Amino acid sequence: MIATTIIGIGSPYGDDQVGWLAIDHLQQQWADQPELTFMKSNSLDWLTEINQAEQVFFIDAVVSDQPPGKIHAFPIKHALPGHLKLNTSSHGISLWESIQLAQNLSDFDLPIYFFGIEIQPEQTLLCHPKDANLWRSTLTQQVVQQLAKPTPWN
Numbered sequence: 161m162i163a164t165t166i167i168g169i170g171s172p173y174g175d176d177q178v179g180w181l182a183i184d185h186l187q188q189q190w191a192d193q194p195e196l197t198f199m200k201s202n203s204l205d206w207l208t209e210i211n212q213a214e215q216v217f218f219i220d221a222v223v224s225d226q227p228p229g230k231i232h233a234f235p236i237k238h239a240l241p242g243h244l245k246l247n248t249s250s251h252g253i254s255l256w257e258s259i260q261l262a263q264n265l266s267d268f269d270l271p272i273y274f275f276g277i278e279i280q281p282e283q284t285l286l287c288h289p290k291d292a293n294l295w296r297s298t299l300t301q302q303v304v305q306q307l308a309k310p311t312p313w314n
Contacts, residue, residue, distance in 0.1 A: 161307055165197045165213040167206045169220035169255055175279035178295075182219045182277065185296050186303060196307075204258050207268075215271040217303065220255055222276030229295045232276035233302045273306055275299060 168183035170176045180200045187198045199209050210216055222232055236259060253261075255274075262268040277295050 161193070161195045162214040163195050163197070163212055164215050164217060164307060165199065165206075165210045166217045166219065166303070167209075168198075168200045169202070169206075169218060170200070171202050175221055178221045178277045178279060179219045182275075182295075182299055186300065189300060204253065204261075207258075207262055210268075210270065213270060215273065217273045217275060217306070218255060219275045219277065219299070221279045223279060226278045228278055228280050229298075230278040231295060231298045231302055232274070232278065233306070234274055236272040236274050275302060 166183065166186060168179035168181075170179035170181075172180070183198050183200050190196050197209070197213065199206060201209075218236075224232070226232075236256075259268075259272065277299065
């Protein structure tokens with residue numbers, strides 16, 4: 161397994177905390193894996209925490225036309241799937257904008273993989289412990305599959 165930093169984007173409020181809850185869940189699953197670094201972020205502080213990473217996974221809430229709990233998973237290169245709204249944020253700067261900023265200001269050229277957990281912003285049901293089961297097992301399986309790949313994606 162290569163050194164991977166897994167970053168949950170979010171805040172302690174409503175469904176925006178889904179990225180942080182995902183980090184709590186994954187960290188419990190893999191606390192004994194030295195190759196994995198976990199962190200929670202609500203802004204650009206992740207930029208200083210990826211020094212030792214060979215790849216970065218982001219987990220964040222997304223809004224599209226899919227049902228709550230659906231996991232969107234894809235590599236981030238220079239474009240995003242059009243149906244996802246990652247250009248808006250309650251954090252002052254969106255994840256997409258912060259990645260672009262990092263790429264423009266430094267030699268940030270790590271493989272990046274994104275896991276988006278579908279939410280409905282007007283509700284908070286996914287963050288209730290019993291409802292989080294809608295996405296926990298699927299997210300865990302998809303992260304495991306990506307970590308099992310011997311080299312970063314192209």
